[in-house]
Amino acid sequence: MDENVRRLDLSIVGGVRIAMGSNNNLFAVQEVNPMFFEFTLSGEYLNKLGGIPSFYKEPFKFPKFTYPKDKLQATKLLGKFTQLTNIITVPSSQGKLVMLIYAVHAPSKFAIDVYKENGECLIDSIGTDQALIMADRLGKMYFNKHALDYTEIGSERRNAPLILSRCAVLPALEKE
Amino acid sequence: MLCLFLAACNGDHLPTLRSFESAFVVTDELMLHNMKVGEATAYTVDSQGMIYVIDKARKHIKKFDHKGNLVVTFGSPGNGPGLFVLPWVITCDMNDNIYVLDLSQSRVNIFDSGGGFLRSFIFSSVGFSGIAIAVSDSGEIYIGGEKPQNDRSSLMIHKFDH
Numbered sequence: 001m002d003e004n005v006r007r008l009d010l011s012i013v014g015g016v017r018i019a020m021g022s023n024n025n026l027f028a029v030q031e032v033n034p035m036f037f038e039f040t041l042s043g044e045y046l047n048k049l050g051g052i053p054s055f056y057k058e059p060f061k062f063p064k065f066t067y068p069k070d071k072l073q074a075t076k077l078l079g080k081f082t083q084l085t086n087i088i089t090v091p092s093s094q095g096k097l098v099m100l101i102y103a104v105h106a107p108s109k110f111a112i113d114v115y116k117e118n119g120e121c122l123i124d125s126i127g128t129d130q131a132l133i134m135a136d137r138l139g140k141m142y143f144n145k146h147a148l149d150y151t152e153i154g155s156e157r158r159n160a161p162l163i164l165s166r167c168a169v170l171p172a173l174e175k176e
Numbered sequence: 177m178l179c180l181f182l183a184a185c186n187g188d189h190l191p192t193l194r195s196f197e198s199a200f201v202v203t204d205e206l207m208l209h210n211m212k213v214g215e216a217t218a219y220t221v222d223s224q225g226m227i228y229v230i231d232k233a234r235k236h237i238k239k240f241d242h243k244g245n246l247v248v249t250f251g252s253p254g255n256g257p258g259l260f261v262l263p264w265v266i267t268c269d270m271n272d273n274i275y276v277l278d279l280s281q282s283r284v285n286i287f288d289s290g291g292g293f294l295r296s297f298i299f300s301s302v303g304f305s306g307i308a309i310a311v312s313d314s315g316e317i318y319i320g321g322e323k324p325q326n327d328r329s330s331l332m333i334h335k336f337d338h
Contacts, residue, residue, distance in 0.1 A: 016320040055191035127193025136221045158214025167200040
């Protein structure tokens with residue numbers, strides 16, 4: 001295979017997630033940046049899209065990298081900043097919808113913002129304890145109903161059966 | 177654009193979030209046969225609604241039908257083509273081929289929808305650590321990750337022509 005390396009114009013340490021758009025474009029997000037970036041398939045930077053959500057809390061350096069054992073205290077600590085955990089594109093009647101999934105920890109585990117591919121926000125700040133994990137080509141979305149957060153990785157909850165919720169975007173929203 | 181209604185609601189400034197039902201409607205639920213929440217690391221779904229899950233403990237891929245029944249298991253622990261040390265993310269292409277990025281091997285293993293191994297490649301030749309993968313409709317493979325440079329990390333996307 002021929003490798004064609006393209007460097008994003010990003011330099012902050014943190015994970016990156018990517019998703020395909022509908023019109024030969026590629027979207028990328030960083031965990032520590034609330035916005036999303038659009039590239040051509042050849043790697044050319046096009047746009048910085050989205051905005052800073054009202055619930056967004058800037059990253060900060062923990063005094064020490066250990067979580068409190070108490071789940072309530074750990075959740076409180078993690079809730080002091082927002083982490084953009086994933087970007088998922090969902091086929092719709094008008095191209096694709098771009099879902100940005102943030103870990104907010106409280107009052108729910110996640111918040112989801114829904115954008116059009118041009119960066120127009122359709123609806124923001126949707127709270128849920130379910131994790132949006134993927135979408136199929138018909139636009140159906142799959143949520144992990146009992147998603148674990150960082151405070152639950154070693155808990156008994158990891159032995160719960162894996163249940164997925166299949167969901168659709170409300171038709172009224174898709175027509176916005 | 178719909179208006180915001182976030183507000184600080186107590187001393188910890190918890191945001192007020194919209195309800196799930198304000199944007200989404202649940203059509204059904206499925207339980208993946210014999211699969212536990214803590215065993216799965218990543219998921220993808222193909223054009224037939226078949227669901228593929230990385231089982232991180234057993235280092236293989238489980239394929240489920242749209243009702244959650246186990247159809248087939250493929251891949252196995254080990255180092256090399258078609259094998260997994262640390263399978264991390266998974267996606268599929270227009271032809272329902274399955275791409276699994278192995279974080280430890282810096283390798284992408286590619287299988288057909290029945291679990292037959294097709295090919296693999298290693299992407300770490302430039303010290304790049306990949307953690308995300310996507311495949312375009314025309315078959316180009318994109319890997320997102322980082323490359324340490326002078327005490328900083330540069331996020332990169334690699335493109336692999338099919």
